[in-house]
Amino acid sequence: MPPIARHALLLGPLLGLLALAYLIPFLGVMRWSVTLPEPGLGQYRTALTDPLVLSVLWRTLRICVIVTLISVVAAYLLALVWVRGGPWTQRLVELCILIPFWISVLTRAFGWLALLSNRGLVNSWLIALGVLDEPLTLVRNEFGVILGMVHLLIPFAVFPLATAIRAVDERVLLAARGMGASRARIFWQVFLPMTRPGILGAALLVFVFALGFFITPAILGGGRSVMAAELVYLRIFQSPDWGLGAAVSVILMAGVGLLLAATLRIVRGGAGR
Template identity: 65%
Template sequence: MTRSWMRYAILLAPLPLFLVVSYVLPFLMVAKWSVTDPEPGFGQYIRIFTDPTVQAVLIRTLRICVIVTLVSVTLAYAIAYNWVFGPPRRQRLIEYCVLIPFWISVLIRAFGWLILLRNNGIINESLMGIGIIKEPLALVRNELGSIIGMTHFLIPFAVFPLASALRQVDPRVLQAASGLGAGRMRIFWTVTLPMTMPGVLGAGIIVFVFALGFFITPAILSGGRSVMVAEFIYLQLFQTVNWGLAAAISVVLLVIVAALGTLLHKVARLDKLVG
């Protein structure tokens, strides 16, 4: 028994060692900076909850993340529903549309949206060309641009857990509801949606966590006018050289992500979310 345990321990040892070296030690160093730079104490954590600039960044980040999560999960649910219950040809088309974005760099996608949304971009030029608008719409260099780009990137991440939840719905339950006279909308609101709610919550948490740490897309599409928390941390590190505040915000974000991860584990089993 002892030899068998030793063999398993030797085989598994590289994984916890890798996690300790790659994540635990760097996190401990960041946590140390948060209470020692520029002087020992919890002044940087107090500043997070008292500094108007930091609070404005956190509130803006929370607002954008909530909007992106709601829009992404709603659109992803419609896509996943058609992917699971649609005809074979539609299923194949949706599958390609969901998978292809993973092959495109997030940087390329962000610049693509910048070309589409800017004042002299394709969308504004087309709308003005057909006479719908007389002057360009402010679709970029603001929060709206960040929301559009982040939503486009995060929808596929919400589709997979939702599709997995929808595949676990017993078709006989839907047939029984239909046989009792319920229409399609009533079946959806009273049967399908409640049965897939763990998948909805799981997809929402996944999208929210991804959105919370977004950097490239908001930085490009907002043009620095709607700074989110990840970009704010970057600015504190490399422009104002305030490593203590950047470390404190990073620790707070990690605590939030850990809490959301615990909630995800409680509301939905991970093996069911990923199929």
């Protein structure tokens, strides 16, 4: 059997499943977006001009950018400690990354709610201690959404970053040090650029995941900080406006596709020379 046929055979079942579960339904969604309630591009026009939809798309973009920045920076520090720390530190970091992985998204969202709501632990303690007179609004707003999303996404960013950090040749750092470079210069001019592919990979992963987040923003945003995926849900399940929901879905998918293509270009271009 030629290698190509063997590869096709190995990949076949997965590709078949993906086609059945994602591609075909998505083609259906694309059809709704141009046929409901009437044929044409009317729903796209609405999606890109309606202030409500636009504000949701804009908020989604803003939250995703902020979440990506915070997650990647925090994950970079975590990955540094993980890879370069002592054996006990490494063990501890591993636990801190893995344990949240095993807890469901829903549980974690409600956990934050219990902690941060107006009568939650944080607010009641701060009021009891006399630091606050009135509860701080920590959830049911953008802050809560960002916090919950960062918490969920950091582990995903840690893995590509740890791989990149582990790949840095210790001798390159020694060489820079031997030439008299300060620690700050070594970090900014040598270490950080050497881990750039990992940073890009982590940022892309987090951003794409964040774009499709639904449960966490729905619970921690409390309907006040609606993101694109929740908007799609509302249009499909609550107001029978399937066409608009489908159009927003397609716009979201197109955004992810463009982003993937752009990142691949940057990564390949950087490594190719």
